[in-house]
Amino acid sequence: MGRIDRIGEPWGTRTPYGPGETWPTRVDSFLADGLTEDDVDRWVQSATILHSNGDGLDIAVKDDRIVGVRGRAVDRVNHGRLGPKDLYGWQANNSPHRLTRPLIRRDGELVETDWDTAMDAVAGRCRELLDERGPSSIAFYTTGQLFLEEYYTLGLIAHGGIGTNHVDGNTRLCTATAAAALKETFASDGQPGSYTDIDSADVICLYGHNMAETQTVLWSRVLDRLAGPNPPQVICVDPRETPVARAATVHLAPRPGTNVMLMNALLHEIIGNGWVDSEYVEAHTVGFEELAKRVQDYPPEVAAEVCDVPAEDIRRAARIIGHAQRLLSTVLQGFYQSHQATAAAVQVNNVNVVRGMLGRPGCGILQMNGQPTAQNTREAGADGDLPAFRNWSNDSHIQDLAKVWNVDPMDIPHYSPPTHIMQQLRYIEEGSIRFFYVTATNPAVSLPELARIRSLLSQDRLFLVVQDIFLSETAQLADVVLPAATWGEKTGTFTNVDRTVHLSEKAVDPPGEARPDLDILIDFARRLDLRDKDGAPLVKWSDPEGAFEGWKQCSKGRPCDYSGLSYDKLRGGSGIQWPVTEEHPDGTEHIYVDGQFWAQPDYCESYGRDLVTGAPLDETEYRALNPTGRAVLKAAEYLPPHELVGEDFPFQLITGRTLYHFHTRTKTARAPQLQAAAPEVWVEMSASDAADHGWAEGDLLEVRTPRGRVEAKVRVSGIRPGVLFLPFHYGYWDQPAGHEPDGHDRAANELTLTDWDACSKQPIFKTAAAAVTRLAAGDGPSLAPTTTGSRPVSADVPPTRGGDDALALEQGGAR
Amino acid sequence: MKLGLAIEELHRSENHLARVLLAVSDRHKADHEVFYVARDIAGWSQRHVTELARIGADFGVDLDPEPEGEPGILERIQQATSDLLGRRPEPGLLLLADLRHVHREAAGVSLDWELLAQAAQGARKRELLALAERCHPDTLRQMRWANAKLKESATQALVS
Numbered sequence A: 001m002g003r004i005d006r007i008g009e010p011w012g013t014r015t016p017y018g019p020g021e022t023w024p025t026r027v028d029s030f031l032a033d034g035l036t037e038d039d040v041d042r043w044v045q046s047a048t049i050l051h052s053n054g055d056g057l058d059i060a061v062k063d064d065r066i067v068g069v070r071g072r073a074v075d076r077v078n079h080g081r082l083g084p085k086d087l088y089g090w091q092a093n094n095s096p097h098r099l100t101r102p103l104i105r106r107d108g109e110l111v112e113t114d115w116d117t118a119m120d121a122v123a124g125r126c127r128e129l130l131d132e133r134g135p136s137s138i139a140f141y142t143t144g145q146l147f148l149e150e151y152y153t154l155g156l157i158a159h160g161g162i163g164t165n166h167v168d169g170n171t172r173l174c175t176a177t178a179a180a181a182l183k184e185t186f187a188s189d190g191q192p193g194s195y196t197d198i199d200s201a202d203v204i205c206l207y208g209h210n211m212a213e214t215q216t217v218l219w220s221r222v223l224d225r226l227a228g229p230n231p232p233q234v235i236c237v238d239p240r241e242t243p244v245a246r247a248a249t250v251h252l253a254p255r256p257g258t259n260v261m262l263m264n265a266l267l268h269e270i271i272g273n274g275w276v277d278s279e280y281v282e283a284h285t286v287g288f289e290e291l292a293k294r295v296q297d298y299p300p301e302v303a304a305e306v307c308d309v310p311a312e313d314i315r316r317a318a319r320i321i322g323h324a325q326r327l328l329s330t331v332l333q334g335f336y337q338s339h340q341a342t343a344a345a346v347q348v349n350n351v352n353v354v355r356g357m358l359g360r361p362g363c364g365i366l367q368m369n370g371q372p373t374a375q376n377t378r379e380a381g382a383d384g385d386l387p388a389f390r391n392w393s394n395d396s397h398i399q400d401l402a403k404v405w406n407v408d409p410m411d412i413p414h415y416s417p418p419t420h421i422m423q424q425l426r427y428i429e430e431g432s433i434r435f436f437y438v439t440a441t442n443p444a445v446s447l448p449e450l451a452r453i454r455s456l457l458s459q460d461r462l463f464l465v466v467q468d469i470f471l472s473e474t475a476q477l478a479d480v481v482l483p484a485a486t487w488g489e490k491t492g493t494f495t496n497v498d499r500t501v502h503l504s505e506k507a508v509d510p511p512g513e514a515r516p517d518l519d520i521l522i523d524f525a526r527r528l529d530l531r532d533k534d535g536a537p538l539v540k541w542s543d544p545e546g547a548f549e550g551w552k553q554c555s556k557g558r559p560c561d562y563s564g565l566s567y568d569k570l571r572g573g574s575g576i577q578w579p580v581t582e583e584h585p586d587g588t589e590h591i592y593v594d595g596q597f598w599a600q601p602d603y604c605e606s607y608g609r610d611l612v613t614g615a616p617l618d619e620t621e622y623r624a625l626n627p628t629g630r631a632v633l634k635a636a637e638y639l640p641p642h643e644l645v646g647e648d649f650p651f652q653l654i655t656g657r658t659l660y661h662f663h664t665r666t667k668t669a670r671a672p673q674l675q676a677a678a679p680e681v682w683v684e685m686s687a688s689d690a691a692d693h694g695w696a697e698g699d700l701l702e703v704r705t706p707r708g709r710v711e712a713k714v715r716v717s718g719i720r721p722g723v724l725f726l727p728f729h730y731g732y733w734d735q736p737a738g739h740e741p742d743g744h745d746r747a748a749n750e751l752t753l754t755d756w757d758a759c760s761k762q763p764i765f766k767t768a769a770a771a772v773t774r775l776a777a778g779d780g781p782s783l784a785p786t787t788t789g790s791r792p793v794s795a796d797v798p799p800t801r802g803g804d805d806a807l808a809l810e811q812g813g814a815r
Numbered sequence B: 001m002k003l004g005l006a007i008e009e010l011h012r013s014e015n016h017l018a019r020v021l022l023a024v025s026d027r028h029k030a031d032h033e034v035f036y037v038a039r040d041i042a043g044w045s046q047r048h049v050t051e052l053a054r055i056g057a058d059f060g061v062d063l064d065p066e067p068e069g070e071p072g073i074l075e076r077i078q079q080a081t082s083d084l085l086g087r088r089p090e091p092g093l094l095l096l097a098d099l100r101h102v103h104r105e106a107a108g109v110s111l112d113w114e115l116l117a118q119a120a121q122g123a124r125k126r127e128l129l130a131l132a133e134r135c136h137p138d139t140l141r142q143m144r145w146a147n148a149k150l151k152e153s154a155t156q157a158l159v160s
Helices: A084-094 A115-133 A148-162 A176-186 A216-227 A243-247 A259-272 A278-284 A288-295 A300-307 A311-322 A341-354 A374-380 A395-405 A421-430 A450-457 A517-528 A544-555 A619-625 A672-677 A687-693 B003-027 B032-059 B073-087 B090-122 B126-159
Strands: A003-005 A026-031 A042-047 A056-062 A065-071 A103-106 A109-112 A138-142 A167-169 A203-207 A233-237 A250-252 A327-331 A364-367 A435-439 A463-468 A480-483 A492-495 A500-504 A651-656 A682-686 A700-705 A708-717 A723-727 A768-776 A807-812
Touching: A026 A084, A042 A500, A065 A084, A084 A672, A103 A115, A115 A138, A115 A435, A115 A463, A115 A480, A115 A517, A138 A148, A138 A421, A148 A167, A148 A374, A148 A395, A148 A492, A148 A517, A148 A544, A167 A421, A176 A341, A176 A364, A203 A311, A203 A341, A216 A243, A233 A243, A233 A311, A250 A311, A259 A288, A259 A300, A259 A311, A259 A341, A278 A341, A288 A341, A300 A311, A327 A341, A341 A364, A374 A492, A395 A544, A421 A450, A421 B032, A421 B073, A492 A544, A682 A687, A682 A700, A687 A708, A708 A723, B003 B032, B003 B073, B003 B090, B003 B126, B032 B090, B032 B126, B073 B090, B090 B126
Parallel strands: A138 A167, A138 A435, A203 A233, A203 A327, A233 A250, A327 A364, A435 A463, A463 A480, A651 A723, A682 A708
Antiparallel strands: A003 A807, A026 A065, A026 A807, A042 A056, A056 A065, A103 A109, A103 A480, A492 A500, A651 A768, A682 A723, A700 A708, A700 A768
16 A cells, blocks of 8 residues: 555555455545645545545645545545545635636626625515415425535425425436335335445345446445455446446346346346245235236346347346345446336345345445435435425325424425426426526536527526536526535535435635525525514524534434434544434444334325326325335336337437546546546447447547437447447536537537436436447547546557546555 | 127227327427326227237127327327427416326226126136236226326416
8 A cells, every 4th residue: 555546546455355344444545736644734524525425534724725635544434445536526626717706697698796686686586486476486406415404404495485396406317216216115215225235245236336436435345345255246237348347247238228127037037936035025015916926027038138138147147146145236327317217226126125135234225326415405305305204295294394394384385296307397498487596506417408408598587596616507597696615615414325424514715705505595595584484584593503403303203313413423433324313322224124114104205106107106095005014015017218229310328427527527627637537528339339330449429319419539348239328427618618519519418318217207318319420530549538437448548547646645554 | 798899898998098198198298208108108008909809809809909090290290389389388288188188088998997897707707807907907007197197287287
């Protein structure tokens, strides 16, 4: 251990360990400008923000500027490790491009203004519309990157104060299906797994989950198990040859859009061969008969045909799963952003449930999140759910929430589930939503069918507010832009996939006049003069800790119970897993122990939905189905994708991410080491497809769908034939035209179609039909990373390296 | 025995329901979920049509196993019109009327399946009863979809 280029070696040095052992500590750090730890004035506790893993870290501060980061050795999540995005990404905080003053549109141009003018314009337009058109003309679209305290306050303002049902987060794009799948099987959100399950699992299945790139530190944990004695077997489902696929015992690469077919076939084998824990199923589940009947029609030979995967590989994977002693299953965008998303993710739950692999070490499910604080968007009620997993169709839950907020239950809209973003956009399109308040996200690059999105957001009749730290593509379309503080410049908590809550403390002041999101939201509420039913201010707090105390009260007695936590308790040590209560003051590593679920009709968050039509079940139906609150085994028939390949559009297009960038690159492109590792868009194609066309690595291609075109250099990679891959990170903010294409289109979402899973409402980014032509022969290889899923098949491409600027420190042993 | 008549009637009503769903889909292309889900579940009715035609032969009725009408030029025009009207508020109200219509038609089909199941039971026709038990839940799901979509869409269409 020592100094190492973490661009060239994203997972760092191996620290092997065996089953049941503690993962060794390795402390990673990176300081700017050749500084050493002795130069640092102070270290401020926080956690990682550019992915969903939730690794504990300390922020290094010198002369009141952030100068680096160091992993926290005591933290249960990372044992000191950090990923490349964490080591280098903090530099974006210090970027000269930060927004430092509010902007307002005057005569078509965004010009600087003061906070009073900007906030009066925002609150004024909101009030005007409330008076003229009512709360259904107001919508909020937030993120997976704020803090819990901010989401909870936003949900309170929107649901309890303004009374609109139109509240969602961009978590809809990354983690909506995770929540939906958990609600289908367990009738409540809440992760039935723990990262520590990796330490003892003997089989780890990754379904559409390129963990090596999306959660690098978690993948290091798997790599360390693989390098140790008695390593686990790994099963990978992914159409690309990802680092996970290369490490897998069995790699299944199905045609995009056929996940349900594949999962039904796996279940067909598991149930057909009797690899079922009958006692567990008998005692703790409902619906086994229907599941068994449903999957009868899906023998591996049928799936082999539809998915184009060898039947023997499906059998082999099923056999490994069927004989697992400790089975960990994880799921991400390959399932969530694909056709029949929820049905496929639910089948993963079903695998663990029928095998009785839940609620003990090594046995868990991680329906992953994409963003650092997505879990909180879901918990706190800022994304189409009500706070603390309350059930919008259970009147007593609404009454209870109204009591916590001291408002009339009628003031909390609950006539239908909160309006998801794709439906909000439809209402913006038809003109019934006229005020759209966007916090910390960039829909003008991240949503499907960008030409449509730009046109909707540019309408004169729409008042668009964007609260962000950079002038993103979306901000450029706004009527008012509010400059926000970010991670390291404000205090708050956030929670990762395995329910670990971290405190992130303020290390430095935000630049210029930028303000914490919480302060801006509270200011908004004050200007709207939102009050409770006794005439007191609706929002009862003025700082993060006050909001956290409010949240503790709101979450008490619910599955995500924070009542036993406090800022003091989170300071100094490791993150803590909810629920944290009087009985479990140190948190809870495994939920669903001994088949005890949160699914009782009076308690559960959701009565479930039809997996094909998305129609919600009502209370009576749910009570009849599951009177005592067991796990629900559900399954759906396979349906072909909605956009099929044909003569004109012969390729299947999937979009995705790379290890070195986050979301729309607003932060990662401003960290030089990360930007250099993946500087421009590329398109992946298989070697056989490239050979058929006579094309070579680095040729400039045009990818077309009925909705748009993108130009990119081709990376000939290990992707399955017939499929093209485009990273979705690349928009236009660092190009001349600013927020839209100027002839050299490069945003993958120019091409994607407007379609979503009817159950989770998650847009489909991985099932479009596309055509591809060559514009020019290449003058060198594509600049896509060589270390990741975009690894070239040719040995001639220079490897991705970070050089001296990317040397980070690794320190072994206890600290 | 009039089992053949009941099968024939159901074959007609399932065909009709499939056409209604496809027409609703075409009229609401700008409402993407309605557009896609209505098409997906029209497929259920079309499958029922094929299965009814197959079993009809055992009861002396000659029915076309091919579901009626895939979308033609008229439907494409309707889709284009729907896209063009996307910026106007009226389609919201039209959607409510259309969902109400789907619900009524599906309710009719559901009753037809009840009738057929009762008759099959009385006549001890196992295969026919199994068919009804297999298909009828799909009809109920079609009804529930129309109901749920109506509930979800009503407030914005009527209040805003």
